[in-house]
Amino acid sequence: MYDVTSGYRAVEIAGVDLENYSSFPSDTAAYTMAFTLGLLSVNRAAAFALTGISMIIFSVSRIYLGVHYPQDIAVGWLIGILCAGFARLPQVLIVGRKVVAWGEKREAVFYSVAALGLYEMGEVFYNLRHFLHLLRLLA
Numbered sequence: 073m074y075d076v077t078s079g080y081r082a083v084e085i086a087g088v089d090l091e092n093y094s095s096f097p098s099d100t101a102a103y104t105m106a107f108t109l110g111l112l113s114v115n116r117a118a119a120f121a122l123t124g125i126s127m128i129i130f131s132v133s134r135i136y137l138g139v140h141y142p143q144d145i146a147v148g149w150l151i152g153i154l155c156a157g158f159a160r161l162p163q164v165l166i167v168g169r170k171v172v173a174w175g176e177k178r179e180a181v182f183y184s185v186a187a188l189g190l191y192e193m194g195e196v197f198y199n200l201r202h203f204l205h206l207l208r209l210l211a
Contacts, residue, residue, distance in 0.1 A: 098140045098148030099196055104130050105152025110159060 104126040111119035131145045140148075158164060175182030192200060 096141075096144045096147065097151055098131070098134065098144045100134060101127075101131050101140075101145045101148025102151040102155065103193070103196060105149045106155040106159075107152075109153065109156035112156075113160070 105123065108119055108123040108126050111122065127149070131140075131149075134140045135142055135145060175186075192198075
C-alpha cells in the first residue's frame with residue numbers, strides 16, 4: 073500500500089508506528105467484540121445492535137485505512153467471541169463475585185486497581201505492551 077506507483081495515498085494515522093506494528097490479530101476487533109457481546113446479560117437486543125455497529129465502524133474503517141487485513145479482523149472477532157464466552161462460564165462468574173466482595177471490603181485498593189485497568193483497556197494495553205517489549209530487549 074505504500075508503493076508510490078500504486079496510486080494509493082495512505083492515510084497518516086497519528087501515533088501509530090507502522091514499522092514496528094503487528095496487525096495480526098486485530099486487538100481492536102477482539103476488544104470491541106468481547107466488550108459488546110459482554111453486554112448480552114444486560115440487554116440482548118442492545119448487545120447485538122452494538123456488536124453489529126462496532127463490527128462496521130471499527131473493523132471496516134481499519135481495513136480501509138490499511139491498518140489491518142480482513143483476516144486480522146476475522147481472527148480478532150473470533151478471539152473476542154471466545155473471551156466473551158469464557159467470561160460467562162460459571163467458574164469465572166464465581167471468581168468475579170469474590171473479587172466484587174473483596175472490593176467492597178478494600179474499596180481504596182479495588183478502585184485504584186480498577187482505574188488503572190480501565191485506563192489500560194482504553195489505551196488497548198499500550199503501556200503494558202511497551203513494558204513487555206522493554207523486558208524482551210533486556211533479556
